[in-house]
Amino acid sequence: MNPSMAITEAPGLFTADGLTGLIFLIIMAATLIGGIIACCAERLVRAVAGLMVCFVGVAALYYFLNSPFVAMMQMLIYVGAVCITIAFAIMLAAPEESKKNGPAGPLSGPLGFITAGIITFGLIVMALRTQFPILPKVNKGTTKEIGIQLLTQYSMVFELISIVLLIAIIGALVLARAGRSK
């Protein structure tokens, strides 16, 4: 029904395909466990550690999706930069001290769980019901082809990313410096 590529019969566990499938299952479990830690952990430092595990798993998933370049970028940008930045912010803002009890808002607790469950269920049912057409590939999507496309057809995207990052750097400096002169 939905596109599954070459393999149709069940591969044995100790063939190359079977071991690949086993590694994929482990990676999938790591991603989900990391996500659960990131959204449910009591301490924010643990949540960042869970987010890191989750992002390493996502990078491995990108590798399974034939995109080693994006997997490397995921490791560099998310695991190496974003998580470290969040960890620094946690250390600078020290949010652990003022811990309050009681519900954080009307949607926290079971109602929030139901909200997230409904959204997840809707997405899964939508993926299950939809028939996605498979189109023939026009190229292989290697790193070289990404580079050529990024500097010819999608050069606007490239320039936009540069400008967005420049504005983000300047904005972060301005915002973080504002109160320091007092």
Place this chain on the structure above:
Amino acid sequence: MSILALYNNLNTFLYLAALLFGMGVYGLVTRRTLIGMLISAELILAAASINFMAFNRFTAPDPTVGQIFTLFIMAIAAAEAAIGLSIVLAVYRNYKSIDTEDLVELQG
């Protein structure tokens, strides 16, 4: 379909992304600190990227487009994290707290 051939199936990745998205939404509505909400937003962005990459691998005719879009999402997420965290630090300097309940000055 065997459980060991799951990695060759589009639906596996879509379910995984849906679960990550649900976790992100759950964290976003339950967290009481700004940094916790930012962590959950990162989970949502990761779920969106997984969806793009899965469709890119299995159905799209040109497999470079989804990868370029995912790179764009990464740059946006990095910019969002930098700006968001500097806003958090500015808030912490003014209020000595990053709890969302303390930031109610504009509440009527």
